[in-house]
Amino acid sequence: MTATPRNTLLQNVIVAAAFINGFVIMTIELLGGRIMSPYFGSSVYVWGSIITIFMLSLSLGYLWGGRLSSRNPNPRTFALFFLLSAILSLPIIFFAEWTMTQVFLSIEDPRYGSLLTATLLYFLPICFMGMVSPYSVRLLVSSEEHSGRMAGLLYFVSTLGSALGTLMTSFYFVLWFEIDQIMWGAIAGLLISGAAIMIACKIPVRESAGVHRYES
Amino acid sequence: MKASLMLFLLTLVFSAGLYAETLHEERSLYRNIFVTEVDGRRCLLFNAVRGERNQTCKNMRDPKEIIFHYARMTMGGLLVNPNPQNILIAGLGGGTIPVALNELFPTAKIDVLEIDQAVVNVARDFFGFVENDNMVAHVVDARVFIKRAGLEGRKYDFIMLDAFTGEYIPEHLLTQEFLEEVKQILTPDGVVVANTFSTSALYGHESETYREVFGEFFNFKMAGSGNRVIIAQQKPLPNQGEMRIAAQALHEPLRPYGVDILEFPSRMTTRPDWDETRRVLTDQFSPANLLGQ
Numbered sequence: 329m330t331a332t333p334r335n336t337l338l339q340n341v342i343v344a345a346a347f348i349n350g351f352v353i354m355t356i357e358l359l360g361g362r363i364m365s366p367y368f369g370s371s372v373y374v375w376g377s378i379i380t381i382f383m384l385s386l387s388l389g390y391l392w393g394g395r396l397s398s399r400n401p402n403p404r405t406f407a408l409f410f411l412l413s414a415i416l417s418l419p420i421i422f423f424a425e426w427t428m429t430q431v432f433l434s435i436e437d438p439r440y441g442s443l444l445t446a447t448l449l450y451f452l453p454i455c456f457m458g459m460v461s462p463y464s465v466r467l468l469v470s471s472e473e474h475s476g477r478m479a480g481l482l483y484f485v486s487t488l489g490s491a492l493g494t495l496m497t498s499f500y501f502v503l504w505f506e507i508d509q510i511m512w513g514a515i516a517g518l519l520i521s522g523a524a525i526m527i528a529c530k531i532p533v534r535e536s537a538g539v540h541r542y543e544s
Numbered sequence: 545m546k547a548s549l550m551l552f553l554l555t556l557v558f559s560a561g562l563y564a565e566t567l568h569e570e571r572s573l574y575r576n577i578f579v580t581e582v583d584g585r586r587c588l589l590f591n592a593v594r595g596e597r598n599q600t601c602k603n604m605r606d607p608k609e610i611i612f613h614y615a616r617m618t619m620g621g622l623l624v625n626p627n628p629q630n631i632l633i634a635g636l637g638g639g640t641i642p643v644a645l646n647e648l649f650p651t652a653k654i655d656v657l658e659i660d661q662a663v664v665n666v667a668r669d670f671f672g673f674v675e676n677d678n679m680v681a682h683v684v685d686a687r688v689f690i691k692r693a694g695l696e697g698r699k700y701d702f703i704m705l706d707a708f709t710g711e712y713i714p715e716h717l718l719t720q721e722f723l724e725e726v727k728q729i730l731t732p733d734g735v736v737v738a739n740t741f742s743t744s745a746l747y748g749h750e751s752e753t754y755r756e757v758f759g760e761f762f763n764f765k766m767a768g769s770g771n772r773v774i775i776a777q778q779k780p781l782p783n784q785g786e787m788r789i790a791a792q793a794l795h796e797p798l799r800p801y802g803v804d805i806l807e808f809p810s811r812m813t814t815r816p817d818w819d820e821t822r823r824v825l826t827d828q829f830s831p832a833n834l835l836g837q
Contacts, residue, residue, distance in 0.1 A: 365716035366827050369685025371659060372573045433695070438688050499834075506828035 338403060341528040342464050345410065345521040346482050349460045350489030352514045355497045356417065357382050359507055360450065363420070367428040368442040377439070381446035382454055389458020396459065397466035403529040406463050409456050410522030414515045416453035421511050424449060461486060568670060572662030579670045585611070588638045588666060600638030602671055608644070609802040613769030614739050615640055616803045618704055620764050620812060621737035621775050622794055623787040623805070628652055628702030632693075632729070634686035634717070635707035636663055639673025644801055645702075646679045654679040655700075657686045657707075687716050687725070694728040701734035708739065715830040718750060722827075723757040727778065735777050742772035746836040748822030755816075756824045762812040775812065784809055 360378040361370065368374050396405065419427075427448050435441040464482050469475040501510045567586070568579040578589040587601040601611045610616050618641060622628070629652045633642050636658035646654055658664050661683045667673035675681055682689060686707050693700075703726060707717055716722060726736060736758065740750050742765065754761055754774050761776035775781075782790070787809040794805045825832065 362715070362827075362830075366687060366719075366721060367691065369659070369688045370714055370716055371685050432691065436692075438685065502829075503831045503834050506826075508828060 335529070335531075337531060338525070338528040339468060341524050342403070342406070342467055343482070343485055345406075345525055346460060346464045346486040347489040348517045348521045349410070349413075349457055350486035351493035351496075352413075352489075352517050353382070353386075353454065353457050354490040354493035355501070355510065355514050356420070356450070356454070358494060358497045359510060360446065362502070362507055363424055363449075364428065364442055364445060367432050368438040368445070371438065373439045374442045377442040377446045378450070380443065381450050385451050385454035386458035389455040389460075390462055392455070393459030394462035394466075397463045401463065401466045403467060403525050406460070406467060407522040407525040407529075409459050409463065410518045410525070413453050413456040413460075414518040414522070416456060417511065417515050417518070420449050420453075421508050421515075568666065570662050570666060572660050574660050574662075577662055577666055579666060586670065588671065600640050600671070602638060602640065607672060608647075608800045610640055610644060611802075612640075613766055614771035614773060616801070617764055617766060617769065617771070617773040617808075618706070618737050618739060619644075619794075619798060619801070619803045619805060620762070620773060620808045621702060621704065621735045622798075623790045623808060623812070624735040624762075624775055624777055624782060625702055625733060626790045626794060628735075630700045630731075631655070631702040631704070632690075632700040633657065633704045633706065634690075635705070636667055636673070636681060637706070638671035639667040640671070641704065641706070642679060643671075643673055646676070648797055650678070652678065652702075655689075656681045657684055657689050659683070659685050659707075686714075687722055690722075690725050690729060694725050699729055699731045699734070701731040703730060703734065703736045705736065705738040708741075713746075713832045713836055715832040716827070718753065718832050719825050719827050719830050720753050720756055723753065727757060730778060732778055735775060738774040738776075740772050740774055741836065742770060744836050745819075745822070746832055747772070748819040749825050749832075749835055751816065751818040752820065752822045753825045760814045762814060763817065764808070764812045766807075766811060781814065787812065 357378060360382075361375055364374055364378070368377075393409070428445055431441050431445050431448075435444060461482065465475070465479045468478045468482065497510065501513075505513070565582070566578055566580050568577075570577040575590045580587050580589060581604070584604045585601055586604055588599045590599055600615070603609045603611060610619075628645075628649060631642075631645055631649070631652050631654040633645075633654065634657045636642065636656050639656070642654055642656045645652065656679065658681055664673075664681050664683060667681075668675075673681075686705075705717065705726070707714055730736060738754070741747055751763070751774075754776060758776035758778070760781060761774050762781060764773040764775055765771075791805045791809055798805050823829065
């Protein structure tokens with residue numbers, strides 16, 4: 329199996345990827361408010377729509393990611409989540425205007441308009457980003473005994489990423505860059521994470537102390 | 545000397561405490577709203593704990609009087625279009641301006657946009673803002689209403705943008721795209737009047753954004769007010785002479801409101817006094833709240 333827990337490089341890359349995943353989720357969520365305000369305003373229900381859809385997408389992502397992790401868990405599938413998240417985020421750049429115009433024309437109430445838009449733009453990419461969390465736990469856990477510890481570490485890292493993603497986006501990125509530029513940055517972060525996981529699992533595992541002990 | 549100063553300060557403290565009566569408090573989804581009355585002057589405050597910002601005030605002994613300078617200054621838009629028939633006002637506050645325009649132009653249709661139902665309630669219950677056949681308040685985000693008005697082909701000949709609380713700036717109401725949408729619902733003779741900030745880096749950004757969309761505009765400032773009022777039009781702006789003539793006609797009707805319109809024309813200049821290298825604000829780039837600090 330490729331996912332040998334003793335590949336420490338791969339382990340570190342997985343932890344870093346979980347961090348970036350958490351970061352990117354909140355960056356995209358915060359930009360959602362900015363992207364949607366020209367069509368639906370900045371009323372409290374626009375944020376309500378965005379947060380609802382993000383929570384729903386993440387919850388289903390956790391469920392499906394967890395289920396997938398019980399069948400042949402491997403880093404390639406994990407890397408695929410990042411690739412798919414990145415590809416599915418592209419419509420936010422290219423089709424958001426068109427989507428919002430159509431929704432605006434057909435739904436008068438901005439509450440339901442913003443809810444539908446948030447679903448169309450964010451449901452799929454955020455679902456895949458949600459799948460990252462349980463799957464990364466499965467890849468890193470080698471024994472029942474330290475499963476809680478690993479899950480704790482991954483929650484810590486990805487939520488810390490989310491905190492930093494929120495801070496950097498709202499305090500600095502919107503001042504330094506345009507919204508689409510920030511979105512490209514988020515997509516690049518996802519692609520780099522996916523590529524790094526693929527590379528890390530291709531590098532042959534060196535004999536670590538643990539292996540050595542086991543063999544002797 | 546010291547004692548008299550102390551006495552003076554004590555008197556101040558006590559008089560404030562005695563007469564600053566809070567008539568009403570209301571918590572909405574967006575803010576805390578307070579209505580206070582001091583010495584016959586009733587004021588609407590948002591988030592009174594932080595910095596006591598008066599949104600609008602009303603002299604209960606002379607209810608017509610427009611107390612704030614910036615609110616008087618917005619009447620300068622009438623020098624450009626002296627007889628508006630379709631008026632759009634984004635931002636209700638205490639309803640001072642819509643009520644005055646409704647009285648001045650009883651046949652004009654007035655749509656008032658206010659995001660917060662609680663503000664509409666308070667304006668009605670405490671500031672005499674009464675809707676009628678011609679004046680209607682809509683609880684809606686201004687951008688949403690204006691975008692839809694554009695799609696439906698509705699037009700206005702007097703559009704006032706006054707949706708800023710001072711604490712938080714709605715960033716999507718400052719961008720080039722928004723102003724293009726405003727321009728789309730403006731009749732060829734119509735005027736846009738915007739109450740904006742005159743301090744901070746935002747001043748330059750906002751000025752450049754208006755210029756990008758409307759070209760040259762009147763940059764209207766008066767002593768005693770920290771605000772700047774932008775008055776813009778699609779066709780070329782009137783000259784001083786034309787505005788003086790318009791001011792003569794408006795002088796009498798506006799006098800009960802405390803608006804000395806004769807003073808306005810000479811202060812309405814098109815000369816830029818901002819940093820013209822500032823970037824235009826767009827839907828892609830509008831960190832207004834960060835620039836406004």
